[in-house]
Amino acid sequence: MIDHGSLTGAIGAYLTGVAVTSAPWLLTTTVLMSLRVLARHQGATAFRSIEQLLTIIYALTVVLSAPVHVVVSRYTADRLYDRRLGSIPAPLRRALAVTLVGFAAIGAVTMLVLRMPLLVATAGTLVTVVVGSQWLMLSVGGGMTSPVTVLHAFGLGAPLSLIAPIAFERIFRPGFDTGAAGYLFGFGLGQLVTLVILFHGVLRALPRESDESARLWPAFTEYKLLAASALAYYMSIWIDKVVVYIVMGHTAAALYAAVSALAWFSVIPAFGWIYVQIETVFYRRFRAFYDDLEGGAPLRQLRARAESITAETARILRGAGLVQAAVTLVALVSAPFLMRLAGLSPDAVLPFRLAVVGAALQVITLLLILVLYYFDLRRDAFLMSAALLVAEAGFTLACWALGWPAAIGYTAACALTCAVGVVLVRRRLGTLLVDTFQSQPFAGRL
Amino acid sequence: MGERDPGAVARVITSAGTVADAHADTRDDARADICLLVEGTYPFVPGGVSSWVHDIILGHPDLKFSVVNIGSHPEAYGAPRFKMPENAVALHRVFCQEARAPALDGRARAELTEQIRLTRARADARTSESRMLAAFRRIHLTQDASLEVIDDLASGDLSIAELLHGRASFALFSELAEQLAPDAPFLDLFWHLRAMHVPLLRVLATPPARAAGYHAVATGYAGLLAAVWSRRTGRPLMITEHGIYSRERDMELARAEWIEDRRPGVDDTARTWAPQISPLRRVWSRFFRTLSRLAYQQAWRIVTLSDVNRRKQLDDGAPAEKIEIVPNGVVLRDSADASAVADASLGEDDAGASEVIPLPLRRPKLRVGFVGRVVPIKDVVTFVKACDLALRSVDLDVRIIGPVDEDPGYVARCRALVERLGRQEQIRFVGPKPPSEIYGDLDLVALTSFSEGQPLVMLEAYACGVPVLATDVGACREMIEGRTAEDRALGASGIVCPVASPTRTAEALVRLAHDERLRRRMGHAGQRRVTNYYQRRTMLASYRALYGALVTS
Numbered sequence: 001m002i003d004h005g006s007l008t009g010a011i012g013a014y015l016t017g018v019a020v021t022s023a024p025w026l027l028t029t030t031v032l033m034s035l036r037v038l039a040r041h042q043g044a045t046a047f048r049s050i051e052q053l054l055t056i057i058y059a060l061t062v063v064l065s066a067p068v069h070v071v072v073s074r075y076t077a078d079r080l081y082d083r084r085l086g087s088i089p090a091p092l093r094r095a096l097a098v099t100l101v102g103f104a105a106i107g108a109v110t111m112l113v114l115r116m117p118l119l120v121a122t123a124g125t126l127v128t129v130v131v132g133s134q135w136l137m138l139s140v141g142g143g144m145t146s147p148v149t150v151l152h153a154f155g156l157g158a159p160l161s162l163i164a165p166i167a168f169e170r171i172f173r174p175g176f177d178t179g180a181a182g183y184l185f186g187f188g189l190g191q192l193v194t195l196v197i198l199f200h201g202v203l204r205a206l207p208r209e210s211d212e213s214a215r216l217w218p219a220f221t222e223y224k225l226l227a228a229s230a231l232a233y234y235m236s237i238w239i240d241k242v243v244v245y246i247v248m249g250h251t252a253a254a255l256y257a258a259v260s261a262l263a264w265f266s267v268i269p270a271f272g273w274i275y276v277q278i279e280t281v282f283y284r285r286f287r288a289f290y291d292d293l294e295g296g297a298p299l300r301q302l303r304a305r306a307e308s309i310t311a312e313t314a315r316i317l318r319g320a321g322l323v324q325a326a327v328t329l330v331a332l333v334s335a336p337f338l339m340r341l342a343g344l345s346p347d348a349v350l351p352f353r354l355a356v357v358g359a360a361l362q363v364i365t366l367l368l369i370l371v372l373y374y375f376d377l378r379r380d381a382f383l384m385s386a387a388l389l390v391a392e393a394g395f396t397l398a399c400w401a402l403g404w405p406a407a408i409g410y411t412a413a414c415a416l417t418c419a420v421g422v423v424l425v426r427r428r429l430g431t432l433l434v435d436t437f438q439s440q441p442f443a444g445r446l
Numbered sequence: 447m448g449e450r451d452p453g454a455v456a457r458v459i460t461s462a463g464t465v466a467d468a469h470a471d472t473r474d475d476a477r478a479d480i481c482l483l484v485e486g487t488y489p490f491v492p493g494g495v496s497s498w499v500h501d502i503i504l505g506h507p508d509l510k511f512s513v514v515n516i517g518s519h520p521e522a523y524g525a526p527r528f529k530m531p532e533n534a535v536a537l538h539r540v541f542c543q544e545a546r547a548p549a550l551d552g553r554a555r556a557e558l559t560e561q562i563r564l565t566r567a568r569a570d571a572r573t574s575e576s577r578m579l580a581a582f583r584r585i586h587l588t589q590d591a592s593l594e595v596i597d598d599l600a601s602g603d604l605s606i607a608e609l610l611h612g613r614a615s616f617a618l619f620s621e622l623a624e625q626l627a628p629d630a631p632f633l634d635l636f637w638h639l640r641a642m643h644v645p646l647l648r649v650l651a652t653p654p655a656r657a658a659g660y661h662a663v664a665t666g667y668a669g670l671l672a673a674v675w676s677r678r679t680g681r682p683l684m685i686t687e688h689g690i691y692s693r694e695r696d697m698e699l700a701r702a703e704w705i706e707d708r709r710p711g712v713d714d715t716a717r718t719w720a721p722q723i724s725p726l727r728r729v730w731s732r733f734f735r736t737l738s739r740l741a742y743q744q745a746w747r748i749v750t751l752s753d754v755n756r757r758k759q760l761d762d763g764a765p766a767e768k769i770e771i772v773p774n775g776v777v778l779r780d781s782a783d784a785s786a787v788a789d790a791s792l793g794e795d796d797a798g799a800s801e802v803i804p805l806p807l808r809r810p811k812l813r814v815g816f817v818g819r820v821v822p823i824k825d826v827v828t829f830v831k832a833c834d835l836a837l838r839s840v841d842l843d844v845r846i847i848g849p850v851d852e853d854p855g856y857v858a859r860c861r862a863l864v865e866r867l868g869r870q871e872q873i874r875f876v877g878p879k880p881p882s883e884i885y886g887d888l889d890l891v892a893l894t895s896f897s898e899g900q901p902l903v904m905l906e907a908y909a910c911g912v913p914v915l916a917t918d919v920g921a922c923r924e925m926i927e928g929r930t931a932e933d934r935a936l937g938a939s940g941i942v943c944p945v946a947s948p949t950r951t952a953e954a955l956v957r958l959a960h961d962e963r964l965r966r967r968m969g970h971a972g973q974r975r976v977t978n979y980y981q982r983r984t985m986l987a988s989y990r991a992l993y994g995a996l997v998t999s
């Protein structure tokens with residue numbers, strides 16, 4: 001689309017970028033927020049506890065499935081690259097079985113710890129299993145199916161996740177004296193539809209023949225740094241909220257979580273822009289470097305290619321920065337209005353403004369991590385993710401100790417990690433050529 | 447002189463635990479008088495050079511020898527093909543490459559990646575410039591073969607890991623790419639440079655074998671290691687070159703399929719004319735030539751087999767005053783130790799004892815023998831083609847006599863050619879035979895090699911009164927036409943043909959098949975030539991004098 005050179009082509013490309021990068025969580029978040037509004041409108045008080053439960057379920061599944069997600073993605077990409085598609089179905093089947101059993105156990109234990117009633121616990125466990133399996137399917141589907149399948153799955157599942165809870169709440173409320181389980185069963189049904197569509201799409205993309213001897217576990221040992229990086233990054237999304245909950249209590253944590261969620265919406269345009277730029281210009285330069293390398297280019301040409309990648313990375317960083325800066329500026333100015341619109345108190349304006357700045361820095365940090373992933377610099381990516389995690393926890397605690405708003409900690413952590421990331425990426429791209437060659441083993445050994 | 451069971455050598459090989467994976471079979475700890483350094487050959491590979499080494503050890507029972515065999519990798523060689531004489535006190539094995547690594551699983555790959563990262567960090571933390579790396583730069587860029595370069599190489603201050611993963615070595619590789627092959631595919635050059643220097647580092651990391659003097663039976667890796675050891679220990683070095691190492695490598699490089707003649711962005715496959723020759727061949731060629739020059743530089747004496755080879759060595763930078771010509775020799779019937787040599791080579795080499803026998807009688811078919819290993823450098827393909835052409839006008843009984851296990855692919859190619867030409871009846875592969883069973887049954891020996899030093903096969907044939915048809919390589923021409931005026935007066939003992947020319951070789955075959963008188967005359971000339979100039983005792987006397995000077999130096 002972007003290559004057409006037309007305005008509609010460019011808009012279409014960026015909207016696709018937005019859809020692919022943000023649609024699943026955007027739709028899910030929208031459903032949850034709409035449910036809250038609808039439930040309040042109908043006077044259904046049970047939803048308040050369910051909203052909290054769903055937040056915990058999502059946090060758990062996102063964090064715990066992140067290592068699996070990234071390793072399965074990488075395993076799938078490797079098999080696609082070496083054209084051994086037959087090695088995907090068997091490991092995927094086994095991974096799905098483990099996911100179903102594993103998340104059932106995790107869900108049950110969580111419900112037990114939260115002392116949920118049996119019906120709610122059952123529904124909560126089912127939702128945990130469904131959401132966890134969705135992540136697994138997404139990790140495979142991202143590489144093997146078209147973005148349309150993913151959009152289709154979430155596009156159909158989201159409305160059902162909105163309608164079914166309301167309907168189920170009415171069914172369950174009279175008979176069981178609780179509407180909470182109804183919300184969960186209804187929401188779970190919608191998410192199950194999403195899972196089934198994703199599953200169907202992945203099944204269609206898988207080859208008929210399957211290498212039953214193929215194993216996924218060695219990929220976990222080979223890509224353990226990738227897995228650790230994903231775990232650290234996804235933990236960093238929640239760690240500040242958990243810290244606030246522990247040290248400042250439920251009310252402060254609820255406000256902080258709401259403000260953070262709203263601030264995160266500001267990164268959507270930058271996400272779209274990054275997706276399009278990474279998948280088009282950057283990818284082409286990246287491929288050109290490796291194609292030239294394998295195609296027998298002389299040293300001067302490889303140097304030029306490496307320099308063009310560095311230049312392109314700098315351009316994307318600047319571009320993402322500009323797009324994000326524009327959105328951030330608008331969000332900062334319209335913060336009071338946005339808080340009123342979201343039904344939050346005026347006290348939320350300052351934390352929101354800080355969180356918006358933090359989100360802007362975090363999206364740049366994420367871009368830098370993506371660049372490191374692109375060049376398979378797993379250790380650096382892990383260090384950045386771990387730094388973000390530790391800094392968020394530490395700075396949030398420090399803010400509490402100093403009596404400052406928690407969002408300052410989040411913003412400072414993102415700023416620090418972003419700065420570290422810029423230095424790291426700059427250094428790595430500066431030595432791209434020597435790193436590419438001198439990291440190669442010789443005859444399967446050092 | 448007693449000899450050992452060849453199997454015993456393999457059984458007692460133990461790792462010396464050095465970086466270079468040197469293996470030593472040491473009979474006793476006593477220092478050897480002479481340390482012989484060979485590349486690939488003795489005692490694992492049959493052939494002329496191995497037989498010569500064996501003869502040298504046997505011919506000097508009063509001296510203790512150790513043998514350093516530099517091989518490609520541990521799996522490349524089977525059991526020894528020669529019985530080690532009692533005065534060979536040690537056999538050291540040095541490998542240019544490690545044994546093949548098994549395929550890596552996910553965990554092993556991750557561990558390897560981490561090891562490489564740590565190695566890179568250590569290598570890049572180094573503050574002083576590596577003298578070995580500086581020597582590599584001088585070898586490639588200026589072809590510097592000074593003693594300072596040998597000293598730098600002897601410093602041993604660069605590990606293989608540093609070479610493979612360090613920033614300094616990449617800077618050198620980049621500089622070499624810019625200076626030597628700016629348009630070459632860098633990926634290819636990079637791997638070639640790795641493949642070039644890793645064996646060198648592995649070999650040079652071997653601690654010196656204790657000896658009064660070193661004798662390298664080639665230049666190349668063996669010659670360089672001997673030169674470095676000679677610098678380290680202060681013991682003298684002597685070199686004997688049978689073929690000229692750098693020239694043989696050039697020939698291999700010219701035909702090497704592991705060097706791709708491609709240009710970036712250009713599809714050469716559609717061209718009808720020859721593609722651009724890769725500059726990598728030149729890089730390799732210069733490298734080998736400089737290795738030879740380094741060995742020449744450190745050598746106290748350089749022994750060559752013929753005047754032709756002497757001139758090539760001079761061209762390659764060998765100092766004239768160091769070169770001495772000592773031709774090979776064979777044992778004639780009345781020689782006292784003929785039987786020892788004849789039995790030494792387990793019957794699979796193409797050299798050994800020979801005896802003077804009556805001239806062959808006229809037979810209906812001309813019995814032509816190719817005697818040697820069936821390997822590409824012997825160009826058996828040209829021999830087969832020439833025989834096929836000659837068979838169209840004369841009756842020949844052709845035998846290809848020699849080991850067929852060194853290059854099975856090439857052997858298969860030769861057999862297929864014979865089959866395709868429909869000459870299975872006339873051209874037969876008879877395998878290795880003891881020398882005593884070869885020449886009495888031949889009217890003519892033919893050698894179509896791309897490269898030779900001074901082939902023992904020719905001397906053996908002469909000793910039996912059999913004329914030789916040989917290509918114009920190494921010392922073949924002077925062995926056929928005579929080296930000195932007195933020698934030339936004996937007359938031609940065969941015919942010299944151009945290299946890789948089936949037509950000219952076939953013409954010579956036809957001429958000799960038709961002219962029995964000419965064959966007899968040539969056979970007589972050959973007998974007189976070997977009696978006058980190529981006797982083993984003469985060769986051993988020369989080496990006895992050289993070793994005496996070397997050991998007491």
